[in-house]
Amino acid sequence: MTIAVVGVGLIGGSLAITLKENGFAGRVIGVDQSAANIDKAIRRRLIDEGLPLADALRQAGLVVLATPVDAMARLLPETLGLITPEQVVIDVGSTKGQLLEAVKAHPNRGRYVATHPMAGTEFSGPEAAVPNLFDHKCAVLVDVKDSDADALELVKRMYAGIPMQLVELERDAHDLHSAYVSHISHISSFALALTVLEKERDEARIFELASGGFSSTVRLAKSSPDMWVPIFRQNRDYVLDVLDEHINQLARFRSLLIKKDFEAFYQLIEQANDIKRILK
Template sequence: MKKIHITGLGLLGGSFALAAKRKFPELTITGWDISTQNLHEAHTLGMIDSSQELPDPDADLVILATPGDTLVGLLERTLENIGNETLVIDLGSTKENLCKALENHPKRAQYLAAHPIAGTEYSGPRAAFAELLDRKVMILCELEKTDLHLKEKAYELFDALNLKLRFMDPQEHDRHLAFVSHLSHISSFMLGKTVLQKMEDDKNIFDMAGSGFASTVRLAKSSPAMWAPILTENKDNILAALDGYISNLSEIREKVANGDASSIHADFQEINKIRDILDLEK
């Protein structure tokens, strides 16, 4: 592997660049970002060797790490401007609409739909770090539609970055992520909103905020530019997740209103089982 191009030089794109540079010191990385500040910082931090909007025709890999609502157009434009030996990988958090849009593209075999389950609540090139991807899960969708020879280039990078590969169809991916990722972010943002509204009446409320509040609302610091499009791109699955969540909130509200402590205790005890499940997943 000699040359990679990365479009979107924030947390994910920047972390891929830093990790790839560490594993392949002779690698040339070109890159682009719509933000001139991000582009400047990517140069300063040594993520890219040069900036250019389109990849060179002989690039081995092109990685697209931009918000979900930009990816269809960006993918189509990128595929039209690559050589026959280049593989394009997107890192978007939703996959069904994207895969449907590209299913009949003449260069579909040069595209790999991927999603690394990695991130923090911070954004931008300065938030990136090479270890972000280490031992994280990389979900790949519709792998059978990607050219066998070109897939080897992706495997070389994923193996070097110590990513654990999992394979899912796009619909399954979006359905599961709505519950275990997208709903978590919505909950965190709405908790933050609720407390900010309360702060309008009580300026001292944050004096009483402990580690529980900080950990629960942490995701509300995530990039709106990334998360707002995810909610619309994965609309149907997120609505299903929200319906279940709102139903559970309504149920616990009723039990609190009725002072039903024993029922609340029983519910919480049952929900505690998630601790064992999460411990097994570590």
């Protein structure tokens, strides 16, 4: 099968190379607003060639939208307007509500399957793409009742073959749980990086003293604003909901420190340790 990947960055590039290596894709055409990224993707053999969207759509059985989510909201209706009834379109975006709203009445809505592979890194662009990124992670399929049965079957086969575990969610549940489990961690890490950069003016000390603790909690702060600002714009309400709770929790630690109530501090850490039950 020929696949068109629109947005040949970390996720589009990683999916392209994964599907070529496992034989699902015979040929991958890249589409990207950045000619430099197309060149890099060809040089890294993530894609076979680069073409404009309309040309790529004439050849691809499956189209993967892998741009930031704001660009997707424009590209998805355009792409659905250009395909035949045999072609299938998916997106890999981190938010779903606005995207699904944008195509709810589209005559080709059934050819589209909304997906979210729950795997990634803090890096972006084709240089960051790797083949094993998705192995044994979870792929969320959203509002599957609105997709044609054959389109859904193809997309399930694609993800299951990687292999990934499939989870089905409605759009609101997807955006709420993504805010709670994924999006808040990024704000927390951006804020931590800003905190340390503000307080520790001696950058050499950051480099010397940073060990696993700081590095692991600040890793996500390296993530690109090009990807994350559109996510926060689209998922603002659920992110605000969980951010308020996060600020409350920070305030609890602050208040106990001020009161020198280290017994309660101990209990709070024990409560936090409960996360070990879920994530080993």
